[in-house]
């Protein structure tokens with residue numbers, strides 16, 4: 001058996017709690033004490049034939065997912081990963097309600113963090129981090145095992161038990177690896193994504209007495225320390241397979257930071273900024289700056305990040321995957337701290353940012369189905385290429401300026417075959433808690449240590465079935481405008497209701513519902529999760545089959561693509577249209593250190609020929625693009641997580657808002673005396689100059705979908721599910737082609753109307769300015785994914801019918817926005 005086993009155990013004594021934490025605690029008190037009926041499940045691998053026929057782990061067919069109450073044996077603590085959805089408001093700072101003077105910052109996807117550690121095994125890197133050139137994208141199992149074993153031998157002083165004062169609701173994690181070595185290898189875990197420092201940066205406890213000689217902790221802003229990679233920064237090429245070897249490994253060889261210097265997104269282990277080509281300023285890219293997490297060792301950091309890069313790059317040839325181009329070294333500048341980063345295709349928004357908008361409710365079902373299908377196509381591409389994503393959620397779906405949905409964040413993705421490069425080999429099952437709880441299936445949630453499930457319930461699971469389930473929850477979320485449950489486990493009353501409704505539906509209404517190829521209608525509007533599907537029982541079939549709590553009977557991606565309803569969904573993107581795949585950036589020069597005189601010299605890239613005449617760009621090109629980016633940045637606000645919205649859909653605690661406006665800017669001062677430059681490293685004098693973290697004023701938590709004093713501020717999740725979504729695209733469009741709510745708002749104040757119109761116009765103008773910009777057309781010109789359109793050149797204008805980005809946001813803080821939210 002090849003599996004990944006990680007464990008964690010909760011620990012009491014949390015000093016501060018966010019509103020979401022408190023709500024979750026309340027939920028936790030309502031645990032259902034149900035008896036369990038669980039069959040033994042053999043662990044190990046899943047035969048390919050079974051995998052593709054929709055069966056996953058064998059004898060779970062009739063098991064109940066309600067476990068008996070029990071305690072988690074100490075041997076089964078789980079290495080938890082938490083969702084950005086669950087835990088954070090990206091780019092936001094939360095106030096903790098007064099128990100501390102620290103401004104708190106909510107970061108994304110802390111669920112992922114501990115798991116990231118467990119996945120820091122890059123099969124392309126030998127134990128000593130020396131380059132291992134294999135020439136293939138994936139390594140054989142033996143090598144994977146070898147790496148895992150080697151990691152077990154690594155001294156784990158970074159894993160010594162400690163608790164960080166910086167974290168709210170700390171938990172202690174044990175990894176099974178370290179337990180086996182009889183080491184207490186606790187990690188501090190921040191499940192709710194709140195810390196008191198700058199976004200996306202990992203922190204460690206101030207007083208470390210674990211013998212760690214890593215000098216990469218820097219005191220700033222009182223008692224907060226920022227983790228930095230020790231010098232010298234490693235050469236990315238040493239961690240990549242030969243076919244991915246890069247000519248240039250330094251960011252500044254070929255890119256410049258956008259002068260706006262804004263963080264456009266952040267996650268549990270990264271922050272994302274805009275960079276530009278040094279040669280064509282209008283070519284903009286995303287720089288995902290990777291941060292060390294918690295007590296991660298530099299070695300594990302390099303392995304984890306290079307693994308993510310290899311997977312992301314391996315998948316970078318599809319319309320529905322964000323392209324990842326380069327793994328680069330970054331020097332400390334006023335923009336960022338030294339380390340590694342990915343140069344990636346720039347997304348315009350992520351799906352979370354669209355769904356959280358009040359106007360999302362009015363987006364026609366046909367457009368939501370289009371988005372769903374695009375996501376599914378991205379997932380299928382991953383699976384077809386041997387990768388399970390394992391962290392699908394709206395935050396990890398980016399939408400380009402053309403309205404194309406693309407998957408990103410392969411931080412906890414993995415090759416799912418026992419032999420990664422042998423697609424005939426069985427599926428490698430997993431163990432341990434990973435993913436984001438609202439989107440993580442119940443068989444994985446059994447490993448969530450905080451829920452204290454009986455060990456018997458923790459069976460090896462199929463990583464692909466995680467993605468199937470997440471697709472189902474995504475579809476529910478798209479249609480209902482809110483996540484259906486906070487956690488897919490029976491500690492969540494909403495999930496319990498869903499599970500009970502599922503069983504009831506199958507038992508009394510549709511006995512063959514789960515039978516393969518039966519395509520029975522799904523639950524109707526008498527089921528709350530189905531209401532907003534407007535009696536489209538084929539659509540509810542797909543959502544319910546994908547979100548089947550039982551992995552045995554859950555839809556597979558193949559079944560989804562065979563589903564007649566799914567096949568008929570019209571999308572505005574041809575999955576074979578390579579013009580929608582961003583070409584790689586120019587990489588023309590590479591800096592190298594002249595060992596004789598110590599000076600930096602540049603090598604030119606012969607393979608990258610170019611004509612300077614074609615490079616010219618007008619100032620106005622640059623300016624307009626710059627302005628466009630700048631204005632977009634303003635919208636990269638993640639005010640509330642979906643979980644927070646689910647908990648208090650229209651309620652905004654006023655005190656949080658005012659406190660957030662008073663957040664301090666942090667200044668990071670590096671201690672230059674701690675480092676000596678390594679002569680082998682060209683840019684490893686990644687200047688230890690002092691830097692400012694640059695106006696890290698936290699963004700407001702105030703959600704665009706929230707109103708602090710709106711009439712319906714106590715509106716419940718159930719009430720939200722009751723609201724109707726416009727039934728069809730046609731019915732909701734006026735003569736301009738825009739969905740009705742975008743054009744006529746008679747009940748809104750004039751100022752509000754004007755601001756909405758101009759916002760909408762701006763989007764339209766920006767889109768039509770682009771070479772690949774969407775043109776508004778009639779619905780008849782939709783591209784269906786069943787057909788094939790001719791390959792287009794990168795400059796050909798693509799016909800798009802759905803303007804996925806044109807989702808108006810309610811005006812925050814205005815009570816009058818409330819009527820705008822409620823559908824008519």
Ligand SMILES: Nc1ncnc2c1ncn2[C@@H]1O[C@H](COP(=O)(O)OP(=O)(O)OP(=O)(O)O)[C@@H](O)[C@H]1O
Nearest residue numbers: 108109112265266267268269270286346347395409
């Ligand atoms: N290429 C990109 N273009 C634009 N925005 C991006 C891009 N990549 C990421 N983002 C934004 O940054 C956020 C964080 O990115 P990402 O999920 O990759 O980080 P992460 O640290 O891996 O997160 P996690 O905590 O889930 O592991 C995304 O949700 C998105 O809003």
